[in-house]
Amino acid sequence: MAAVNVNPLTATASELQTRLADNSITSRQLVKIYLDQIYHYNGYLKAVIATAPEDLLNKTAAALDQERIQGYVRGPLHGIPILVKDNIATGPALGLPTTCGSLALQGSKPRHNAGIIDQLQAAGAIILGKANLSEWAWYRSDFADSGWSAVGGQTQSAYVRGGFDRNNDSNGGHSIRKNNTELVNYEKDQDAGRSTAAPPVFPAHIDHTIEGGPKRMLRHLTEREALQYMNDQYRARIINVWRPLNNPVKDCPLAICDPRSIDTKDLLAADRVTPDFAVELYYLKHNANQKWYWLSNQTLDEITLFVNYDSNCRLEGSDWKTCPHAAFINPDVPADSPPRESIEVRLIVFTRSE
Structure with missing residues (x-):
């Protein structure tokens, strides 16, 4: 697959749609670009809890590319890879977990998609994976750290040097803990x-x-x-x-x-x-x-x-x-x-x- 010039940090969906329309890029290429970005940086950023199976993503992207070649474009999301938060249910066909960031839901398998997922797929969006979140969408506790979940860990900013340390109060894994006094x-x-x-x-x-x-x-x-x-x-x-x-x-x-x-x-x-x-x-x-x-x-x-x-x-x-x-x-x-x-x-x- 030929290399293409796309900046995944700055490219907008409308810009990518323009590139797709003029055939300077394909949805399969976009899937690879964003998966590579996740694989390279997610170990530190912890922004993504899971990605869909790569063969399934490639199959979906190829089908959408074929629709475009045949002159059928579903809308502005056609062929655009996106992430959805991990508290939005995805059915077995997408090959993704739905955990809300909680260990209690690891391994759970919703029977069908949330309505918004069906609408996104009908619009041609490619569900690339699940984004990390504040556990239970911050319903776990009013005092939980923003962006932390037991499954995904603490999300970090790509723009803040040093990152966020949720253990900076010296909390450890022991039954007796040291907290701020x-x-x-x-x-x-x-x-x-x-x-x-x-x-x-x-x-x-x-x-x-x-x-x-x-x-x-x-x-x-x-x-x-x-x-x-x-x-x-x-x-x-x-x-x-x-x-x-x-x-x-x-x-x-x-x-x-x-x-x-x-x-x-x-x-x-x-x-x-x-x-x-x-x-x-x-x-x-x-x-x-x-x-x-x-x-x-x-x-x-x-x-x-x-x-x-x-x-x-x-x-x-x-x-x-x-x-x-x-x-x-x-x-x-x-x-x-x-x-x-x-x-x-x-x-x-x-x-x-x-």
Whole structure:
């Protein structure tokens, strides 16, 4: 097959259609060009989950080339190779998987094409393969990395040097994982006129709602871990570990509310949205029946643990509640007390259901 001059990075479908119309290229040649591009770069870019069998693609392209020779052009997509996202069903005749990027669907075989696939084929498009995607089209978790799936891996940009590392928080394949922790110091940076770090949080809150807890866990679990542990056989909890750093905490200590003293009617669900993620949490309205506790002058050796999410909350008839908490300003603290410095770590804990 003679070499042809086509830039697969910049060529548009309309430009390729012009080339096909003036017989300076064939659909079979286009199939080879784009397959070569995928084979050469996909090991790094991870943009494509699967390609159709090459003999099938060549047969399809040759038939479309023959139609063109006979004067029959179906439309602007006639003979153009395309990729479709891997959450669009393709039947057995195309020789392609449909996994939504999930290990749970590896090996699944839809009985027939999605309607859009039939329409594309009727228009003369060549279904070259399946593109990678955010797993389950980002329905796996609100906190999943964009462009990552368990089947296809993390997609990369051809235009960003160094690429995207989804493990840059030092996550490993172990049951105990290291994730980002924050040093909380609300002291003001006088030179810059701004806070050097996140201040203590004063509104009473619970970090995760009943629906938000599982989404948070999915952000930190592998597909295999999620399938193994996030089911009725295991009780899942998110436990916060909080302690002072450098000095005992005097001002803005952490207060914990006894969950048995709260009324669920006083919990208000709200969204906390940042540029990187969104999470649903509860705010707590004041009620005179609530019982709050705190450690006066909490030292570095005194550690506070409390439950932020418990899957037992989801059980029918359960009255189990997790712990509202908040910082508060202590009016009895001397003005020259050092600013609060603290560290908070969240643990995802699974135990067998009773």
